[in-house]
Amino acid sequence: MKKEELREVKNMSVYYSSTRNGAEKLTASQAILKGLADDGGLFVPDKLPKLDVSLDKLKDMSYQETAYEVMKLLLTDFTEEELKNCINKAYDSKFDTEEIAPLVEADGAYYLELFHGSTIAFKDMALSILPHLLITSAKKNNIKNDIVILTATSGDTGKAALAGFSGVEGTKIIVFYPKNGVSPIQEKQMVTQKGDNTCVIGINGNFDQAQTGVKKMFADEALKKELEEKGYQFSSANSINIGRLVPQIVYYVYSYAKLYANNVIKKDEKINVVVPTGNFGNILAAYYAKNMGIPIAKLICASNENKVLFDFFKSGKYDKNREFILTNSPSMDILISSNLERLIYRIAGNNTEVNSKFMSDLRTKGSYEITDGMREELKDFYGNYTSEEETAEVIKKLYEDTGYVIDTHTAVAAGVFEKYKKETNDTETKTVIASTASPFKFTRSVMEAIDKDKYESLTDFELVDELSKIANVRVPNAIEEIRNAEILHDKVCDVDQMPEFVKDFLK
Template sequence: MEVLYRSTRGNGSTVTASNAILKGLSEDGGLFVPDQIPALEVPMEQLAQMSYQEVAYEVMSRFLTDFTEEELKKCIQSAYDQKFDTDVIAPLVKADGAYYLELFHGSTIAFKDMALSILPYLLTTAAKKNGVTNDIVILTATSGDTGKAAMAGFADVPGTKIIVFYPKDGVSPIQEKQMVTQKGDNTYVVAIRGNFDDAQTGVKKIFNDSEMKAELADAGYQFSSANSINIGRLVPQIVYYVYAYANLYKTGQIQPGEEINVVVPTGNFGNILAAYYAKNMGLPIKKLICASNDNKVLFDFFTTGTYDRNREFILTTSPSMDILISSNLERLIYRIAGNDPEKNKVLMEELTKDGAYHITDEMKAQLADFYGNYATEEETAETIRKIYKDCGYVIDTHTSVAATVYGKYTKETGDTAKTVIASTASPYKFTRSVMEAIDEGKYASMGDFELIDQLSEISGVAVPNAIEEIRNAEVRHNTVAEVAEMPAVVKNILGIK
C-alpha cells in the first residue's frame, strides 16, 4: 500500500515520502501529513521478539513506501548503532508505579537522538532518489535539544550544511555548552535575542520567503528542516511507542491486546503526536496524557478548545517545553477538521493574525483520546525529590513534568491501566535544576561540572560521554543576532550577497 503526503493547507495534491522529507515544509506553509495512517499488521508475538532496528523497519516501511527495503534498512542500521550506549536503544525502567521509557541513550542524551540519528540518512537517500544536486541547508530552531542532536547527526555529512538558532537565555548551561562546542565544518550555531517561538517563527518565515529560496537555488542550495515539522522526524518517533508496548508484552507486564496509557512532556507536540499515530496504527493505547509546564497553552487548549498564545512566556527549569506555538498541533487540527485544508488554514491564519483560534464542539469531541494537565515549578521539583527518595531513581525536569501530570490524572480518574512515561532527557542535561530539587540549597555554590560528579555519585549512573566530551571543549560558535537579522545571518553563512 502506497502512502503519499499532502499539505495541511494545500490543494490536495500529493508527494512521495522522500519528497516530503526533502522539502521539510510545504510551499504553502503547511505541514506534510500521510494521506492515510497505515495499519501495523504484524502480530505482537512477532514484534516482541524483534530488536529495536527490526521494529523500526516494520513501522517506518509502512509510512516511507517509496524507500526500498535495502535503502530503509541501511538508514536504520546506520542510525541505531554504537552511538547509543545500550543495545536495546530505548530501555524501560519500572519506578514509582509507571514504566519510564528512557529515550536519552543516544549521543546527545535527549529523545531527539531517536529521530535525528536517522534523519540525515533519510534525507541524503531522499536527495539521491529525487535527483537533487544542490547542497541541502538544514535550517532549525531549537529550544535546547533538537539543535545539538541535529548537528550531531549532520556534522560533516557530505552535501549538507546545518544552521541552528536558539534563544540566548532560554536553554540550560549544559545544552548551550553542547551546542557552542559542536564540531563539524558544516555546522553553524546562532543565539538569538528572543525566545524559542521567535526562533521558530523566524525559521518558518525564511522557509516561506520565495525570493530567498530563488537566491539559494542560484547559489546551489535548497532548504530542508530537522525540526519535528519534517515528517522524517515524526515517523521514527512512532517506533519507540510500538517497541515499548512489545517489550511490556514480551516481559509479561501486559496481556495480549491490553490497553496502556502514554504520558508525554509536551512542547512542540511532535512526540505525543507520534504516540497518537501509533494508536491510529492499531497499537492498544487508551489515553494520551499531554503534560505541560507553566507555559500551559496545550492544557488550556484541551480544556477549553481555544488555543491562545497571547500570554506571558515563562522561562522554566524544563526549557525544551517553553513553547507557546506548538507547531505539530496543526497536524492534529487538520485531522479533527475532517482532513479539510481550508478549515485548517483559516484557523492557522487566525493564530498568525490574532494569536488565537477556537475549534468547534464537533472537533473538540474528537480529542477524547487526550488528557491535558500541567505541573508548576514547585511540583516539578517535588516529584524529582519524591521519586529519588522513594525509588533511588533520578529523572530530569521534563520527565518530572510528565510524572507529576500522570499523578494528577490517576487522582482524578482512578485509572489503573499500565502506563508508559516518555523520559525525554537525561538528568545530566539539567543537572543544576535536578540537584537543587533533590536537596535545595546544598549544591548552590557548586559549578556545573562539580554538580555532574555529584549526580553520578548519588544516582550510581556513570557520567555520559556526551557530558564528558564538553568538559574542556573549545567554544566554536559565538554568533548572537536579533530575530530580524536571521535571514541576513543565513545568507552570510552561505556566502550569498
C-alpha cells in the same frame, strides 16, 4: 508486474500533502526533502496504515527490526535495502544501551528512557536517522544542490541535529536557539559543536520567535531563489519534517511490544502514555502509533507553566496571547505548538480549508477555537500541567522513594500523571512515561530539587559528578566531551537579522 500487482502496490503507497492544501501529492522522500510545504503547512500522510506484523512477532524484535516494520508502512517509496541501511546506520553503537530505548519501572510507572543516544535527549531517536533519510531522498530525486538544514531549537533538537549532520557530505546545518532560554549544558553542547558544515546562532528572543523566523525563511521565495542560484536548498530537522516524526512512532510500538514480552501486560491490553510536550511532535507520534493499531487508552499531554496545550484541551481554545515563562524544563517553553496543526487537520476531517482558517487566526489574532464536534475527537487526550515547584517536588520524592533520578521534563510528565490518577481514579492501567532527557542535561535544576542547600554552591560540572554518585550512573560521554571543549560558535543576532546570518554562512 501484472496490473493487479501494480494496483496493489499503488494502494499500499502513502502520499503526503500539506495541511493547508491537499492538491499536491508528494512521495515520502519528496516530503522529507522539502521539510515544510510551500504554503507554510505541514506534510501529513494520506492514510495511517495498520501494522501488518503480529504482536507475538513484534515482542521478539530488536529496536532496528521494529523500526523497519513501522517505517516501511509510511516511507513507501524507500526500498527495503534503502530503509534498512538508514536504520542500521542510525541505531548503532552511538547508543549506550543495546535496547536503544529501555523501559525502567519506578513507583508504579514505566519510564521509557529515550536519552541513550549521543546527545542524551529523545531527539536522538529521530535525528540519528534523519540525515540518512535525507541523503537517500536526495539521491532518489536526483537533487544536485547542497541541502541546508535550517532549524530552531528550544534546547535539544539543535545539538541532536548538529551531531547528526556534522560532516555529512552535501549538507550544511544552521541552528538558531534562544540565547538566554536553554540550560548551560544544552548551550555548551551546541556552541562546542565541531564540523565545517555546522553553524550555531543565538537569538535575542525566545524559541517561538526563532521558530517563526525559520518558517518565514522557508516561505521567502526571494531568499530561496537567491540561495538556489548558489546551489543550495532548504530542508528542516524540526519535527515539522515528516522524516523526524515517523521515526518517533517506532518507540511507542517498541515499548508496547516489550511490556507484552515481559508479561507486564496481556495481549491487546490497553496502556496509557504520558508525554511531556512543547511542540506536540512527540505526543503526536504516540497518537499515530495508536491509529496504526497500538492499544493506547489515554494520551496524557503534560505541560509546564507555559500551559497553552493544557488550556486548549480544557477549553477548545488555543491562545498564545500570554506571558512567555522561562522554566527549568526549557525544551517545553513553547507557546506555538507547531505539530498540533497536524492533529487539528485530522480532527477537522482532513479539511485543509478549515485548518487554514485556524492557522490564519493564530497568525493574525494569536488564537483560534475549535468546534464542539472537533473537541469530541479529542476524547483520547488528557491535558494538565506541572508547576515549577511541583516539578522539583516530583524529582525529590521519586529519588527519595526509589533512588531513580529523572530530569525536569520527565518530572513534568510524572507530575501530570499523578494528577491524572487523582482526577480519574484510573490507577490500574499500565502507564508508559516518555523520559525525554537525561538528568545530566539539567544537573543544576535536578540536584537543587533534591537538596538545594547542599548543592547550590557547586559548579555545573561538580554537580555532574555528584549526580553520578547519587544516581549510581556513569557520566555520559556527551557530558564528558564538553567539560573542557572549546567554544566554536559565538554568534548572536536579533530575530530580524536571521536571514542575513544565513546568507553570510552560505556565501
